[in-house]
Amino acid sequence: MTENQGPRDEWPLYEVFVRGKRGLNHVHVGSLHAADDEMAVRHARDVYTRRNEGVSIWVVRADAITASSPDEKDPLFAPNGDKVYRHPTFYAIPANVPHM
Amino acid sequence: MTASPTEDELQAGFDATIGRNDRIEPRDWMPEGYRKTLVRQIAQHAHSEIIGMQPEGNWITRAPSLRRKAVLLAKVQDEAGHGLYLYSACETLGTSRGELTEKLIAGAQKYSSIFNYPTLSFADVGTIGWLVDGAAICNQVPLCRTSFGPYGRAMIRICKEESFHQRQGYELLMTMMRGTDAQRAMVQESVDRFWWPALMMFGPPDADSPNTAQSMAWGIKRNTNDDLRQRFVDMTVPQADALGVTLPDPDLRWNEERGAHDFGQPDWDEFLQVVKGNGPCNAQRLAHRRRAHEDGAWVREAAMAFARKSREQEASA
Amino acid sequence: MNEFHQTPSHSAPDPSHEDGSVYDGLLGTDSSQWAFGTDFEDPLAGVDTTVPDGVDHRMLAAYCLALADDALVFSHRLSEWCSNAPDLEEDIALANIALDLLGQARLLLARAAAADPDVVPVLPEGSPVPAEDALAFFREADEFRNVRFVEVPNGDFAHTVARVLLFATARLAVLDRLTGSRDAVLAAVAAKGVKELTYHRDYAGRWFLTLARGTEESRRRLVAALDQLWPLYPEMLATHPVEAAAAEAGVGVDPATVAAETDVVLEQVLAMSGVDRPQRASLAGVDGRTGRDGLHTEALSRMLAEMQVVARAHPMGQW
Numbered sequence: 121m122t123e124n125q126g127p128r129d130e131w132p133l134y135e136v137f138v139r140g141k142r143g144l145n146h147v148h149v150g151s152l153h154a155a156d157d158e159m160a161v162r163h164a165r166d167v168y169t170r171r172n173e174g175v176s177i178w179v180v181r182a183d184a185i186t187a188s189s190p191d192e193k194d195p196l197f198a199p200n201g202d203k204v205y206r207h208p209t210f211y212a213i214p215a216n217v218p219h220m
Numbered sequence: 221m222t223a224s225p226t227e228d229e230l231q232a233g234f235d236a237t238i239g240r241n242d243r244i245e246p247r248d249w250m251p252e253g254y255r256k257t258l259v260r261q262i263a264q265h266a267h268s269e270i271i272g273m274q275p276e277g278n279w280i281t282r283a284p285s286l287r288r289k290a291v292l293l294a295k296v297q298d299e300a301g302h303g304l305y306l307y308s309a310c311e312t313l314g315t316s317r318g319e320l321t322e323k324l325i326a327g328a329q330k331y332s333s334i335f336n337y338p339t340l341s342f343a344d345v346g347t348i349g350w351l352v353d354g355a356a357i358c359n360q361v362p363l364c365r366t367s368f369g370p371y372g373r374a375m376i377r378i379c380k381e382e383s384f385h386q387r388q389g390y391e392l393l394m395t396m397m398r399g400t401d402a403q404r405a406m407v408q409e410s411v412d413r414f415w416w417p418a419l420m421m422f423g424p425p426d427a428d429s430p431n432t433a434q435s436m437a438w439g440i441k442r443n444t445n446d447d448l449r450q451r452f453v454d455m456t457v458p459q460a461d462a463l464g465v466t467l468p469d470p471d472l473r474w475n476e477e478r479g480a481h482d483f484g485q486p487d488w489d490e491f492l493q494v495v496k497g498n499g500p501c502n503a504q505r506l507a508h509r510r511r512a513h514e515d516g517a518w519v520r521e522a523a524m525a526f527a528r529k530s531r532e533q534e535a536s537a
Numbered sequence: 538m539n540e541f542h543q544t545p546s547h548s549a550p551d552p553s554h555e556d557g558s559v560y561d562g563l564l565g566t567d568s569s570q571w572a573f574g575t576d577f578e579d580p581l582a583g584v585d586t587t588v589p590d591g592v593d594h595r596m597l598a599a600y601c602l603a604l605a606d607d608a609l610v611f612s613h614r615l616s617e618w619c620s621n622a623p624d625l626e627e628d629i630a631l632a633n634i635a636l637d638l639l640g641q642a643r644l645l646l647a648r649a650a651a652a653d654p655d656v657v658p659v660l661p662e663g664s665p666v667p668a669e670d671a672l673a674f675f676r677e678a679d680e681f682r683n684v685r686f687v688e689v690p691n692g693d694f695a696h697t698v699a700r701v702l703l704f705a706t707a708r709l710a711v712l713d714r715l716t717g718s719r720d721a722v723l724a725a726v727a728a729k730g731v732k733e734l735t736y737h738r739d740y741a742g743r744w745f746l747t748l749a750r751g752t753e754e755s756r757r758r759l760v761a762a763l764d765q766l767w768p769l770y771p772e773m774l775a776t777h778p779v780e781a782a783a784a785e786a787g788v789g790v791d792p793a794t795v796a797a798e799t800d801v802v803l804e805q806v807l808a809m810s811g812v813d814r815p816q817r818a819s820l821a822g823v824d825g826r827t828g829r830d831g832l833h834t835e836a837l838s839r840m841l842a843e844m845q846v847v848a849r850a851h852p853m854g855q856w
Contacts, residue, residue: 129520129521129524130316130317130318130520131520131523131524131624133308133311133316150304150305150308150374150377151308151311152304152308152626153317153624153626154523154626155520155523155524155526155527155747156523156526156527156530156531158743159523159527159743159747162630162739162740162743163626163629163630166626166629166630166633167301167304167626167629187247270620270625273619273620273628274620277619277620280616280617280619281613281616281617281843281844282843282844282846282847283847283856284670284674284847284848284851284854284856285666285667285670285674285848285856286609286639286642286643286646286669286670286673287643287856288856289616289639290636290639290640290643293616293619293632293635293636293639294632294636296619296620296632297619297628297629297632297633297636300620300625300628300629300632301625301629303625304625304626304629307625342847342856392856395855395856396854396855396856398855399665399851399853399854399855399856400851400853400854402851402854403851403854403855508620508621511621512620512621512622512623515621515623515693515694516622516623516624516627516694517623518752518754518755518758519623519624519627519694519748519755520623520624521751521752521754521755522747522748522751522752522754522755523747523751524751525751525752525755526746526747526748526750526751529750
């Protein structure tokens, strides 16, 4: 893993997934920066759920995600097939996610 | 594996996606001009949210009721969140928040000129909510359908919150108008000061807006400046009536034939001056942002150092 | 395109003809994101505000004011961070803490006013200013009952981290006991506050450790900040006669009774962080009087001058 993602040792980017209530999938809700995993969870709670209890949060470093298309410029895959967490279908149910 | 497609084929695929009104996603091939335009626009938008925290933040410590203080703090907090979503959207295009922030404080990237106007009374909190957030909504709602996926998704979230911002602003002004003569005068004075800058938020007249056509073809921008400005005026006039304030434009009247309001033009020379950096608060806003960023450097570094040490410790354990 | 379409419009003019459907949905009625609602409501509406049998209502009000003013004044200091934090995520986090404390203050001020209307400053006949605001904006500095710990001006981020840690640790211990108060309102406020303060303490504790073990500079700043705050800290855990009386009556908590458990928590954080307990004597009062007696530092009246300026200019105003 690389530490340097930007100028001056910038905090790495994390992707945030939230499960609004039991029985649902975790849904990608956005990104944030944090120095480490624990801080990322804390930030996610503050930024994306306003600390609503009963919400399950997953965070993962963006550079740790393996996508079906590893090459940024790889044109052989149809749009949206890679970087699954950015797939629009992940946004079909945010109505069930409190405060979203 | 087949041979890589040519540039022409990639361009054709991109054009077809845009043509279908479909979304472009981060890993899709895109023309360099499209990417650059997006980075510029999203960054500018993100910077506006962050710089926009200052004029309203200016009144948090003087809010005259605890409820207003809570609402204002929550609102300015929302703006930090909006900036965060937008920087994230921008980061999918291969830039970083730190890089964008450096560009902002170096003056290399712009933000909305409205925030270079001062907030001089508590009524400005309401006026900003009503007029400035109102204008922002007109600008932003079409962007929920913008062609770049992450930008559109960020905008959906932002617009949802923005509509509450506008409501709380309007509600503050309504409450003040029911109050004392001094409060009513405060509201009118504030509206007088913000009306023209609010109209400037839609950008220069179409005739003087060189980038509009390409941005519209790419589906980054969905409406022209003048078109949005007209919608804003038409939306705002009845709200002003209901509020009991006068909009400071002697040329403002309903045009039956057009089915829309005629209205005067803002002082575009002043607009140009503000855009160039000579507005009442340009230097102050940038200095504030620069100071916050630089004052925070040791904290960000400390967190990185801590994370590194923790990982090393774990590895050796 | 998205789920917001399903919500019908309840709103005023549609600014964007063909984009109308998007706009409609966006103006839905879900206001859950507003921590404090968008309309004015009596924060104690529906809660039984009867003073429990045998409890002196003046004493109860005075006790509520002390708890309220700690939260109000510290919330104000934290709100000064807005747009000044080290990063956006921290800006949002500090605002959340400030909003939590402001919420606690509002409930407690309203409770004080309900228990003893005489504590509310008298405003001109017909003034629409609600009791919580009369208390917040129309009292003089010497009528505030907060500890001096919360009123001193902000320093750097390390100063705020240390202050939140000490404050949240002590207040959490107090509110945890207060959930058993005979006063239904105080018990309810405490139950809500416990969850909030647990989060504040964790947030600050984690940052305390991070700064202590981060860089040389962060450690130096943190140690200096702790040293600076330490003399003010004992006041938070000292027994004031009002607190003793409230504890005696079963409505309040004597902070001295939670001093030991507070100290254990603090010692854990200090030990993990490798930071020594500062060797500093506590800040003296004046003629024995301190914050809880209305005897403050020079910083408070200055802070209030700013906080109260608009409200005081419009005693008949409504906001």
